[in-house]
Amino acid sequence: MAAGLLLKMVGFCVWALFWLGGTATVSTTALAGGDAVVVDARSAVAATDDDFVCATLDWWPPDKCDYGTCSWGRASLLNLNLSNKILLNAVKAFSPLKLRLGGSLQDMLIYDTGDSHQSCTPFVKNTSAMFGFSQGCLPLNRWDELNAFFQKSGAKIIFGLNALNGRVPMPDGSLGGPWNYTNAASFIRYAVNKGYDIHGWELGNELSGSGVGARIDADQYAADVITLKQIIDSTYQGNPSKPLVLAPGGFFDAAWFTELVSKTKPSQMDVITHHIYNLGPGVDDHLIEKILNPSYLDGEASTFSNLQGILKSAGTSTVAWVGEAGGAYNSGHHLVTDAFVFSFWYLDQLGMSSKYDTKSYCRQTLVGGNYGLLNKTTFEPNPDYYSALLWHRLMGTKVLSTTFNGTNKIRTYAHCARNSEGITLLLINLSGNNTNHIYVASEGARTQSARKENRRFGHIPGLGEAAELTREEYHLTPKDGNLQSQQVLLNGNVLATDANGDIPKLEPVQVEGTQPITVGPYSIVFAHIPSFYAPACS
C-alpha cells in the first residue's frame, strides 16, 4: 500500500498526509492527538488558468467619493501615471498579470473613434446621472499610451465594453432594445489596426440579474453577446489567435446566468464573469469580524458551486471567471481592504474559487479605491500584492482537495506546485488565541518509512537525501502584530520595494521535511513540498 506520511505540521500540530488508493494509512502513534491536513493527491478536482491572478483598473475620476471620502486619486485609466517605476515593476513581476479594464462607468464611456460625432470629454460629476457622473470619453491618444504600458509591462488585457449604447427603457423597468455596437466595433477595429494585443473583450458591467445601475434581460444579453462574437470573428479574420468573448461582468443570479449560458452555447461566449462583494458596504464596521469568521467566508462557496453546476449541465465550452472582486463595495474600507487582514479574505477566495474550477480571479483593484493591491499615491505594494504574487509563483494550475479535521479557524488549500515538483499548501490561521503550541517531534521510524516511500516514488535527481525532504515555507504576518497594518512580513522581514522601485525577492525559509509546520496566530503560510508524491501532479 503506497501511502506514507509526508510531513507533519504543528501549531497544535497539523499533519499533511498523502492519500493514495482510497485510504490514508497513518501511524496512529505519531499522530495521536494531532490534527491532520489530508491532501487527496490521486487526481485534481479542478484546474485554473496559468495566469489565474488578475487585477482590475477602473474609470472612477478623482471626485468619486463614498461616505465622504474620495479614495480614487489619480488611479483612473484616464489619468493613472504610467511612468511610475513601481507600477511598471509591480505588473512586470507577474509576467504576465491579467488586467481587466472596467467598472461601473464603463457603460457610460464612449471611444473617440470618430463615429459618434460628439466631443471627447471626461466624466463630469452629475448627481442626477447614473453612478453620479455624466458620459465620459476615452481619447485615442490615451488608449495608445495605455497600450504602450501594457506591452512594456507584459500585461494581458481584458477590455470591458460599453453595453448600454442604444438601449431604451422597457415597460418592466429594464433597459432593452438591441445593443448599438457601432462605437465598440470601431474601437475593436482600431485596436486590431494598431496591433494591440487584447486578450479578451467583455460586454457590460453589472447589468445581469436585478442589475446595479440598470439591468438588461438575459435573452437580449445573449443576443448581444452573439453580436460581439460575430464582430470579433470578422474583425480578427485571418489573425492567428482571436481574443476571448466575456460577459456579463455582473452579480451571479442563477436564472439569469442559466439563460445566458443556454442561449450562447456551445461556444459563442468563452467566459462567464461574475463579481464578488460579499462583505457588504465599505462603511460597515464589522468587516474584520466577517473576514475572521470561517462560516462567513464559507458563505461564498454556494455561488461558486451553483455556477459550476450550471456550466457542467449546460453542455457548453464556457468557463467561469471572477471578473471583479473587491470584497466590500463602494470602494472598500481604508485599513481593512488595503491592510494585512484582507489577505485572509483574498487568499481564501483564491483558494475557494479555484476548487470550483474558476479559471481566473480579478481583484478590484490593482490600484484605486481602498482595495488597491498598490498604494494609489506611492504605488508601494499593500500586503495583498505580495499574497497575490506568492500565489502566482507557487500555486500551479491543478487543484487538489484537502480535508482538515481540526478547528475551522484553519483554512487549507493545496495545488500542484507551479513549475516544480510536489505540491504547495496554503494554510491560513484565523485564530489569534495564544494557546500553547505543542511541538510534535518526528519519530525515527516514520522518517525512515517516509524516506523509503520517497525513494520509491520520486527521487529528485541531483539532490541528496536530506535536500529531498526539505521544503520551502513562506510565513506572512502583519507588522507589529497589527492586523490592520499596511506592511507585511515575510518570514519575519518587512517586504518593501528598494530605492530603485524594484519588487523585493520573495525568499522562503528551508525547513527539514520531517519537521512540523507551524502556522502562527493570525498568519498565512505557503509551503512548497517538493517531495510530496502526488500522482495528480505528474
Ligand SMILES: *[C@@H]1O[C@H](CO)[C@@H](O)[C@H](O)[C@H]1NC(C)=O
Ligand atoms: C493557529 O494559531 C493559534 C493561536 O492563535 C495556535 O494556537 C494554533 O496552533 C495555530 N494553528 C496551527 C495549525 O498552527
Ligand SMILES: *[C@@H]1O[C@H](CO)[C@@H](O)[C@H](O)[C@H]1NC(C)=O
Ligand atoms: C485528526 O486526524 C488524525 C489522523 O487521523 C487523528 O490522529 C486526530 O486525532 C484527528 N484529530 C481530531 C481533532 O479529530
Ligand SMILES: *[C@@H]1O[C@H](CO)[C@@H](O)[C@H](O)[C@H]1NC(C)=O
Ligand atoms: C509621473 O511619474 C513620474 C515618474 O515617477 C514623475 O516624474 C511625474 O512627475 C509624474 N507625473 C505626474 C503628473 O504626477
Ligand SMILES: *[C@@H]1O[C@H](CO)[C@@H](O)[C@H](O)[C@H]1NC(C)=O
Ligand atoms: C449607433 O451609434 C452611433 C454612434 O456611435 C450612431 O451614429 C448611430 O446612429 C446609432 N445607431 C442607431 C441605430 O441608433
Ligand SMILES: *[C@@H]1O[C@H](CO)[C@@H](O)[C@H](O)[C@H]1NC(C)=O
Ligand atoms: C445630468 O444627468 C441628467 C440625467 O442623466 C441629465 O438629464 C442632465 O442633462 C445632466 N446634466 C448635465 C449638466 O450634464
Ligand SMILES: *[C@@H]1O[C@H](CO)[C@@H](O)[C@H](O)[C@H]1NC(C)=O
Ligand atoms: C499610501 O502611502 C502613504 C505613505 O506610506 C501613506 O501615508 C498613505 O496612508 C497610503 N495611502 C493609502 C490609501 O493607503
Ligand SMILES: *[C@@H]1O[C@H](CO)[C@@H](O)[C@H](O)[C@H]1NC(C)=O
Ligand atoms: C479563544 O479561546 C477562548 C477559550 O478557549 C474562546 O472562548 C474564544 O472564543 C477564543 N477566541 C478566539 C478569537 O478564537
